[in-house]
Amino acid sequence: MKKIAALLTACLASIALTGCAGSIAKASRSGPGGEGFGFGAEQADVNAIVDRLEPTTITFQPSASSPKSIMADNGLSFKEYVEKRSHGRIMVDIVWGQAIAGYSEVHDALADGRVDVSYTLPGYLPTDYPAVNALGTAMSALPAAQPVSGELIANGSAAELGWNNEQVLEEYADRGLVTLHPFIASGGYYGICTDPLTSLADWKGKQVRIATASQGQVVTKMGASPVSLAFPETYEALQRGTVDCTLGQRLPSAESHIFDVAPNIAYTTKTSFSRTPGAYLAGLTYTKMPLAYQQIVFDAMGESAGRNIATVMKGTADSVRQSRAAKGTIEAMDDEAQTAIGESFKGLVQRDIERGTAAGDIRSTVDEVQAAWTARVKEMDVPDGDLATMDKWYDAEQANFQGYADAITSLPGWRSHRPS
Template identity: 40%
Template sequence: MHSRTLVARTVIAGTAALAVSLTGCAGAAGSGGTGGGGSGDGYEYGASTEEIRAAFEDIDPITISYQPSAQSAEDITSYRSKAFIEDVEELSGGAVTVETTYGQGIAGYTDLADALVDGRVDVAYMLPVYQPDQFPVFAGFVAASTLTGTSPLVDELAANAALGEMAWGSEDLLNEYRDQGLHPLNPFNAAGAIMGLCSDEVSTLDEWSGKQVRISSGAQITQLEGLGGSPTSLEYTETYEALQRGTVDCTLSATLPATTSGFLEVAPNVSYTDEVTFARGPGATVAGSAFESYPLAVKQLLFDAMLRNFNTSRRADLEGNSQAAQQVREFDGSFQAMAEDAEDSLKEASQGVVQAEVEKGSLPESAEQDVADLMERWSGVAEELGYADDEGEFEDYDEWYTSGQDYLMPYSQRYFDEVMLPHRPS
């Protein structure tokens, strides 16, 4: 099927996406399968809007303090937060109010876990990648993300589904949250593929050699060293000026933050990979200590909202690719696939990063094969549903990609049904 025809086959977007015709399931997000300490009856997954609201009629009003990743409601990354607010408030019939604070206004990312536990924040988008000592298993999964590959559409969908399935199947990762008093609603959002954004064209191993490159994780340090580059740690807010002044030659970034931060104005030459990728910058949607006291219907509603959480996350990442294509042309840049010699070196370094995490115990011994198998499986799902990369490349992505949440909903629904639904609070 031609990928553009998918729009006609999608389920209705918005809150109706949570009311598909499926039956309930077992397990509990973030509570070890017990359902937590909340009281009251829940509702069957697939219930109508009216049936869901009926489950909230006897629930006292609840206000949830929510801190998303978006800097403002106008930010492109606010797709995810707006969908969450809409699902929770509208489907609860107003019984649950979401009090939203943008721009990390309550707690910075390194303080967010504590804020969730002490009640300053009830639900948030976290970046455990910034705290590898506190979240070592999560750091292992960041290393595993290096093996996912980069194509404009299919790899992006498959990587997030594959790593999401690995995450929900890892009791070590889930317990890493639970043991700290946190309740994962989406334990590993792999986010967009990381590419090299450089002031000059960089593709071959010789061209990477000696380049000063801004990195954001330990895994990226090892990968850069494998390419002969010099990894540099910089605050995100300092990166634009460093690229502008030539203090660094490149930064590693997904296209979404690159377009919103202006990086492509000063580093418009994009180097992307094929078989592997630079370690991603993943996050997680997590509930805090208050989750334990919520009535079952509230827990279920927060969990069910993760269908559109996954969907809108993919929409924002892919629209980042579309905006990047426009900006690269505007600033006379280029997209270049990494040369074979450089990609071979990056692959070897990436495999070494994963093996090091296996030896630490942060990943299972089968991690490399698990990623390969799951990437193949979820790439197959994409093909089955009609998503394909054969319409264009990164440089003309804005001309062939079909935008909008309806387009991605069949894939998102498949992921939610097959991976997340067994963990729904009950």
């Protein structure tokens, strides 16, 4: 943490000149520049700046497959913020379902200008983004805790760890990409299975669809066989018995109605499966935008963080509802299984340290950041309860995560990387 503190001190001291982060600093220097504004500035002050700029349209690829998706609010909230904050000078053209460029191609599409802003999954490209994936593996040290507070702690920790990790930021910048949100932890990973798999013995000999290479190695240690399979193919594979279980997030699983064919949820309480790193990135067009426009797009990611978490929570409650309707079980894995998972990931983190893709103090850093976020989330007084009954006690209409968004935009790492 001393290294991080030193980095932030140096960064904050030079922010007026460089904007600090490699990716954002490059964007600010190469773009037209112009007048900017402070975060949280009055709308009238922003209007006075943007009303003198040429109108523009940006192409945005969110994570959702369609405007009717459970996840659609992630994209819609970004569009709403950007268009309102820019006084209508920036129009956002949403392209659903990664129709321009899929996850394997989207980074190239951002760099060459086919897409302006996009949700991406660098976790699908471990050889291109080793430091990003190493951080995802280190995130397995975070216990799942309760369904709401656990996700707030994990996602807040991921954002802070991402902004403070120069290796992660450099991997994006080296490919001509601008970081808007370096690491999105999204929802945790659970065993979503055709039969209940709660003990270590239950997993032996099973075919398990995995999302990351590190998950595959841990599944192997548990005695199961990992299967690398694109998510859209998972439903049919479970239905046909090609795989017995998938390590999946509850939100996209609920959207895909996977619980119709695999209704049993197995979850951890003392450790967790590694998360697939997600990110929001910008590319060529963004670097040529006036400073005020860059700031608006950047701010949109922080301001919409609360609504993004609300979407994850809504999907989680829906997953419980779907599992119950399909007469599935929702149970914690036993101690032996969780110990095997935790020990396996510790070994992978050590491997990343030895390879140089993770800092030697990554374990203590994750622990310190988690402790800080645990305290922050406790002060937010969010609704929480038992996962197995979440569909009963969670009220998506009443939940408010503005406090979480405020915490994200108050992070020194977030503030120091804001274009300036």
